[in-house]
Every structure is written in structure tokens, then in C-alpha cells.
Amino acid sequence: MNKAVRPSRPQTRRQRVEEKEQAIIAAARAVFGKNGFDKAKIAEIAKRAGVAEGTVYLYFENKNALLLAVATEFYDRLTHDAAEGIKSLPDTKSRLAFLARHHVERVAAEWPMLSTAMMPFKASDEYRQTEGYQLNRTYVEVFDQVIRDGINRGDIRTDVPLSVMRDIFYGGLEYGARTLRMRPDRADLDETVDQMMQILSVGMLVKPAAVDTDGGAADAVLDRLEKIATRLETTAATTD
Amino acid sequence: MNKAVRPSRPQTRRQRVEEKEQAIIAAARAVFGKNGFDKAKIAEIAKRAGVAEGTVYLYFENKNALLLAVATEFYDRLTHDAAEGIKSLPDTKSRLAFLARHHVERVAAEWPMLSTAMMPFKASDEYRQTEGYQLNRTYVEVFDQVIRDGINRGDIRTDVPLSVMRDIFYGGLEYGARTLRMRPDRADLDETVDQMMQILSVGMLVKPAAVDTDGGAADAVLDRLEKIATRLETTAATTD
DNA sequence: CTTGTAAATGAAGCATATTCATATATACTG
DNA sequence: CAGTATATATGAATATGCTTCATTTACAAG
CATH class of the missing domain: 1.10.10.60 (Homeodomain-like)
Structure with a gap:
């Protein structure tokens, strides 16, 4: 006492x-x-x-547990700051941009640790059972929520699964962060992230221009299909 | 002798x-x-x-050198097959699709080796001086060439540096391959790669080409649909 | 002050990569 | 073909670095 x-x-x-x-x-x-x-x-x-x-x-308990402790602190901060950062942002696009900037900045900073850090976890096929996986899971949940939200708002395309978007987003950013770190010329972080987002957002967002990505072909198909369906429904009650 | x-x-x-x-x-x-x-x-x-x-x-010389020998064989095959595979493909989009499919397939197959394989190289800031980096460099040169070619043809946007495209492409694919491998449900490889390409190609290709995002598939569907509709209309002569 | 317990120590144990003295196989030479 | 130099092979010895453990030290309570 x-x-x-x-x-x-x-x-x-x-x-x-x-x-x-x-x-x-x-x-x-x-x-x-x-x-x-x-x-x-x-x-x-x-x-x-x-x-x-x-x-x-x-x-x-051992060296791995020590790494896990370090990684946990890192991820806790990372996740917290990510969640905090998007709070005030109103639209999907700016949220994604923030997440990208934030991720690259942090990852580039702690690269040597990170690159090896998750390795003992990622290596095995049982990655999903590791605590390292859980840390990551919690972190990317912030991204997932932004996407789900974006879908509800009609901002995000729905023909590609969330998991695929997540992989491209974070996979691309991780490589980008590594490149940024290695570059002798220390290319500008903001500029690089902007460029990455130019590719990613066009690919993920349903923007007014992108609605018509296929030149209206899909709409035409759908229209026609609706008409046929209607007609078939009204006329032939006999189907196979 | x-x-x-x-x-x-x-x-x-x-x-x-x-x-x-x-x-x-x-x-x-x-x-x-x-x-x-x-x-x-x-x-x-x-x-x-x-x-x-x-x-x-x-x-x-040591365990690392042994890994390098294994990695070299792997990369040599990988690079060769990539270069070979795009030879017959006429347009940028299908070349990229091929490279993606090829990459994911190979990486997913040899995941345990690869995930740790490049680690001893990637870990340090001197990655660029390692032989592992050179192997990778040679491999992605195939991609780089496709992009440069695509730019000449007017297929690829020029406002984003090649290095950024490369990072997003291969970073995204690597994460995708890992996910694919971990998934208990062993999601379909082709389908997943298609979905990834849907994001990547929209982001990388120039708009005019993107009008035809689905390679004319929608048009084909529409044509076929029209024919079916016509037939239905003429045979079952009950119109509303 | 005594004593039981928590915390700390660093030497010993152990697993593995790497080296080295020694042995064996092969090719060459006269 | 015997003799010898050289290349190749061996596995015991060494080195390194994580982990354990018997012992010691510091602390708190009675």
C-alpha cells in the first residue's frame, strides 16, 4: 500500500x-x-x-515479444493519429489523401524497423494468427471505414472488393515510401504522395467523369436489359 | 581437356x-x-x-549468397517469362494485364521464399547497392519499357512519373498476392487480378483509351443483347 | 533487525552459421 | 603405373547471439 x-x-x-x-x-x-x-x-x-x-x-519473453511491444506502440500511435486525422475531413477524397500522406510519412520515417518488423509475422502462412496481423488489422480498419462510408455516399466504386482496394492502396504506398527513403535526391514527400493519389483516386473514386468510364456503354446495356426484362415479365408467364 | x-x-x-x-x-x-x-x-x-x-x-560464401543464388534463378525465369509474354501483345492495356497476372501468379506460388528472400536486402538503406536490388531492377525494366512504349503511343498519362506507377503497380500486386495466398477461401486468382487491374488501369491509362475500359466488352454484350431482343420480339410476337 | 519476496545479474547452456585441419578423390607427369 | 599436386569433401571445432538459471541484491513488512 x-x-x-x-x-x-x-x-x-x-x-x-x-x-x-x-x-x-x-x-x-x-x-x-x-x-x-x-x-x-x-x-x-x-x-x-x-x-x-x-x-x-x-x-x-523473447526477442520477438520485444519487437511486438515496439510494434504495438508504433501501431497504436499510427492508428490513433489516422483515426483522429480524418475526423474533420468532410469528403472521401480528402480523407484518402490524408491517410496516404500520413502513412507514407510514418512508414518512411521508421523504415528500417518496419521492413523487418513485420517480417517474422508476415513470413508464414499463419500470419493471420499472429498478433502482428491483428495490429495491422486494427490500423487498416480506419481505411476500411472510410471506404464503406464512401460507398454509402456514392463516392466509391462498388465493383471492386474492399480488400482489393486496401491491398493496392497500402501496397502501393509502402513501395512508394521505400523508394522515397532510398532516393538520394530525397524527392519531395508531398509531391510524391500527390502523384500516387492521382492514380489511386482515379481508380477508386466514382467521380462524375468516371461514371462514364465506358462511354455510357454499360448504361445502354442496362437500359436495354431493363426494357427486355419488363417486357418478358409482362408477356410470357411461361419460363423454363 | x-x-x-x-x-x-x-x-x-x-x-x-x-x-x-x-x-x-x-x-x-x-x-x-x-x-x-x-x-x-x-x-x-x-x-x-x-x-x-x-x-x-x-x-x-554464406547463407545469404545461397539465397541470392536461389533468388537469381527465380528472377531470371521471372524476367524472361515476363519479357516473352508481352511480345505478342499489341496494346498497352493487355500487356499490363499480362504482367500483373504473371507477377501475382509467381509471387503467390513462391511466397515463403520471397517474403523472406528479399528481406536481407530490402532491410537496409543501402538496398540499392545490393545484388538483390539489381535483380529486381532488371525485372521491372520490362514493366518500365511497357510504360515508356505506352507513353509514346499516347496510352499512358504523362503527369505521373514512371517510378510512382511502378511502385503502385508492384506494391499493390505484392500485397494482393499475399492476401490471395492467405485467404482460406482461395479466392480466384484471375478474378482478383482483374479487379486489381480495373483500379490500376483506370489510374494509369489516358482517358480516351479509358472510354473503352472494358476492351469493347460492353459493346459486344450490347450487340448480342440487341440480337436476342430482336429475336424474342419477332418470335414471341406479343408486345405491350 | 530479520526475513520473505521481488528484481537483477552475468555466467552457463544451447542452437546454428561458419571455419579449419585433415582426409580423399582426381588428374597429371615422368 | 606409381607418385604427386591439386581440387574437393568432411565433420569436428569455433564464434556468435539468444535464452535460461543458480545466485545475489534490494526492498518491504513485521
Whole structure:
């Protein structure tokens, strides 16, 4: 129970433990971020966190669990900021643009960690059973909601499944982020994202111009079909 | 020099060496493919190839070099088949469709290997200096050429850089391939690729060409429909 | 002050990639 | 064909790095 606040630095025992846990996570983030998961040594993480090697295992079951902790913090922030960012945006297009900008910015920043981070998860066919998958799932839920909303508003085409849109959106952005990071000329982030959105939005949005993508052919077919159907329904009650 | 062909199994010394090298690569492909790079044990590869553990290191500097050998074979085939496949295709749109189908099919098939395969390369910021990057570069050159050609023909929009198109194309397809592989319901590959192309082509192709987004399919349907309607109208002579 | 418990330590254990001293097979030479 | 140099092969030894564990230290309660 709480007796009194000791004037010394660390307060209660529990608090000191939490602090240490944070220190280890912070150290891990730094070391993972430097050269990726594989090259990161537990020894270095321990040293940075100011603990013995064995202590790390008092807090995390193994190296993967440590990565998961780092990834969880990252995804929590990412998801939160994504959800927060679209709140004030009124239309589907600007929401998607925001999500794209936000994603690329964050991913490009934490690239070394991320590229390897999800690897232990993504590698296997059982990816779906991993916690890493769940983190990602929660994150992309923000995107999914924007799309569903967009469909209700009539902004988004309905002939392509959500999952396909999601894959193209995030797959494309991830590659884009990587390219951005590698480029020696450090091409402008905003400009690149704009360009990506030019392709993506045209492909996903049902815009007035795109309604007529096929030159009205589909409409003509549908019209004609309706007429025939009506006629068949009214006349022949005999079908096979 | 070639003396005479010995009737025994292995011919010249050089040939036996090459055979063994191939055996090791084949074993490595199998083992990498099973559970990815990390979980693959050199010991198992050696056993499968019928050599001692140390022998592997006579042929390949280390595990990474072995992966590179496997990846090189994969990419060589991939690149060759891609280049071959588009040769007979006349228009930009069908070429892109072919490249997409081809890519997804191959990537989905060799997923466990690939997902980890490029990881040791992709992880670092020096990716561009790796041989893995070069393999990829050569491969996507096929795509780049299709796009450049498409631009000359006026099929492809010019307001978005090639690199952006490339990233979205292959990034999207990679994610799509992964999803396809994970799906328990094993969604139809062709259908999924079609859907992806619906987004990608609208985004990349120039409008006028997009008037005919479905390659004239709608027109064909309409024609057929008209004929059927006419026939129905004339035979069952009951009109309203 | 004593003692039980939580927390921490770093040396030992273990799994694997890689190296190396040694052995074997092959080709060449006289 | 024997002798020898060279290429090839071996598997035990080494190195590295994650993980465990017996021991120690710090803390809180009585």
C-alpha cells in the first residue's frame, strides 16, 4: 500500500518496474530502428537500457515479444493519429489523401524497423494468427471505414472488393515510401504522395467523369436489359 | 581437356561440380521455400543435397549468397517469362494485364521464399547497392519499357512519373498476392487480378483509351443483347 | 533487525552459421 | 603405373547471439 512518497528518484516499486520496461522498449526501438531486427543484439539493447542481458527476459519473453511491444506502440500511435486525422475531413477524397500522406510519412520515417518488423509475422502462412496481423488489422480498419462510408455516399466504386482496394492502396504506398527513403535526391514527400493519389483516386473514386468510364456503354446495356426484362415479365408467364 | 566420356555417372570433374552446385541450390530452394530464410538450416540443406555441411561453404560464401543464388534463378525465369509474354501483345492495356497476372501468379506460388528472400536486402538503406536490388531492377525494366512504349503511343498519362506507377503497380500486386495466398477461401486468382487491374488501369491509362475500359466488352454484350431482343420480339410476337 | 519476496545479474547452456585441419578423390607427369 | 599436386569433401571445432538459471541484491513488512 502507499505509505508516503519517498523523496528519492524512483517512487513505488511498481513504478520503477514500469519505468524500466519503458526504458527497454525505448532502447529496443532505437536498436531495431538502426539496422533492423536481425542485426539488433539483445546485448546492445540491454546496455542502452542500463540493465543486464538477463533482465530483458524478465520483461519480455523473447526477442520477438520485444519487437511486438515496439510494434504495438508504433501501431497504436499510427492508428490513433489516422483515426483522429480524418475526423474533420468532410469528403472521401480528402480523407484518402490524408491517410496516404500520413502513412507514407510514418512508414518512411521508421523504415528500417518496419521492413523487418513485420517480417517474422508476415513470413508464414499463419500470419493471420499472429498478433502482428491483428495490429495491422486494427490500423487498416480506419481505411476500411472510410471506404464503406464512401460507398454509402456514392463516392466509391462498388465493383471492386474492399480488400482489393486496401491491398493496392497500402501496397502501393509502402513501395512508394521505400523508394522515397532510398532516393538520394530525397524527392519531395508531398509531391510524391500527390502523384500516387492521382492514380489511386482515379481508380477508386466514382467521380462524375468516371461514371462514364465506358462511354455510357454499360448504361445502354442496362437500359436495354431493363426494357427486355419488363417486357418478358409482362408477356410470357411461361419460363423454363 | 575432354578425354573421353566415362560411362560412369558423373562425367568430367567440372560437370560433377556443376551438378553438385545445382543440387545445393535445389535443396536450398526447397528448404527456404518451406519456412522462409530464417528457419532454414544449413544442415538440412546439406543433407538434402547429399553433401557435408562444410561443403556448402565451398560453393557459397554464406547463407545469404545461397539465397541470392536461389533468388537469381527465380528472377531470371521471372524476367524472361515476363519479357516473352508481352511480345505478342499489341496494346498497352493487355500487356499490363499480362504482367500483373504473371507477377501475382509467381509471387503467390513462391511466397515463403520471397517474403523472406528479399528481406536481407530490402532491410537496409543501402538496398540499392545490393545484388538483390539489381535483380529486381532488371525485372521491372520490362514493366518500365511497357510504360515508356505506352507513353509514346499516347496510352499512358504523362503527369505521373514512371517510378510512382511502378511502385503502385508492384506494391499493390505484392500485397494482393499475399492476401490471395492467405485467404482460406482461395479466392480466384484471375478474378482478383482483374479487379486489381480495373483500379490500376483506370489510374494509369489516358482517358480516351479509358472510354473503352472494358476492351469493347460492353459493346459486344450490347450487340448480342440487341440480337436476342430482336429475336424474342419477332418470335414471341406479343408486345405491350 | 530479520526475513520473505521481488528484481537483477552475468555466467552457463544451447542452437546454428561458419571455419579449419585433415582426409580423399582426381588428374597429371615422368 | 606409381607418385604427386591439386581440387574437393568432411565433420569436428569455433564464434556468435539468444535464452535460461543458480545466485545475489534490494526492498518491504513485521
